[in-house]
Amino acid sequence: MRRQRQLARRLATGLGGSAAVLLGSAVQAQLEGSPFGAAAESRVTVQLSTDADPIGPGRTFHIAVRFEIAKHWHMYWKNPGEGGISPSVRVTTPPGYVASQVLWPRPVAVTTPLGLEYSYFDEVVLFVPITAPTSLGDATVTIRVDVEWAVCRRLCLLGSATREITIATSSRPGIDGGTNARLEAFKKRLPKPLARLEGALIVFDDSTLTLTGPAGDATRAAFFGVDGPGVEFGAAKVTVGNGRFRVVVPVALEPLNAGGRAMPVGGLVTLGEAADDPSYDFVIASDNKPGLSKP
């Protein structure tokens, strides 16, 4: 994690005006005359694994999509900030299996001349929860994952890959597929619901979001907003003191830009700087129908 921070700092300071998405003749040369994305695929390795072996009836398990990123390059969180573009993960499952939204670990905020970028360095594991049908045979199931990504250094390259994973299934109810110690370590990097953090408070009026809560031993905190249709975040003011964090961030809501869709106000608070330090996410339904969505 020290290396991750060093890289972030180096990118933030060492590259000066070229820290964000810079493109030059080099990338053109790499992309010309080669299959689209080939250069990006040489800088990112994609692997699948799972915490289910076998899959039990009705069980929710995870497909882990691991991106190994070449040294000094980076990818983006679900909101890239003022950076490039975030990776997409499309899961194709057999009938009866239901995939939920991708779970994203905490990113690193990198300051660039254009603003904050929300990035991953070295490696990142995205988790896709999948719920199996309640009736299964003793067989196998194959799940396909199509991914696209931008990987950036001084320039950005676009890549894509398709991977499949075949997993055993069991007809026995209540079967536990066991654990995958390596995946469990990566799962600890996933945010927990802020709404369930004792002592946390989420206050949202028409234009300002205020988050407070216990900071534990952390002396630093950060806020990452999730831009969405009709929702824009301004610059967040984040402080830590007396064992508590406080985030105050302006939010602009515009139903006209939501296109009839909901306008959830969501984001992430991270404590400390290490990848496995605590982080908490939240989503507030704010689409003129006051209510709360559990994170």
Added chain:
Amino acid sequence: MKASTLFVTFGLGTAAAVILAASATAMAGEGKTVKIGDPAPNFTLTDTEGKKRSLSEYMGKIVVLEWTNTECPVVQRCYKRNTIQETVGHVKKLDKDVVWLAINSTKTTNTEQNATWIKRYELNYPILLDIDGTVGHEYDARRTPHMYVIDKKGILRYHGALDSAQDRPKPDKPVNYVVNAVQQLVGGETVAPYYMKPYGCSVKYKN
């Protein structure tokens, strides 16, 4: 402003309090120098054939501005997948008089590079060179592609992303915001959305 307040606590003893007072009409997505509903700043730029073109000469027609960079992988993907070309075709079907102008504010670009691009993709619209970035800064163009739709009276009605392809989860059929805006203008409707966060490469300005 009316503010409804909802106070929610979770059971389980470990709970956060959530106070929600939601009603909002804030203008989102306004750049520093360009505002939806204001006259689009006039400009005069030179295309790859040396012809000077001014925005003002297209008054009375819907104008689409496409900030572009032939070296940007996102722009390249848009052209390789025909996303831009199909968008041009679609808006021309809605109104054959729609004017499409691409603008390249990349500091390192040149006439030959853009002429080659036009030839390669058989484009029937010009790329205007803004190498010093003056027009790009005036419009606060941040990305390539970054799209602007101007109505027949010269009023800016939309700017931002080309489509919703960067939404997460990724949509099966992205919404094309430029087509949407032109369709609404042709139908005499209010353009909505009028701003969607643009995605792509940053504009490589000279300064």
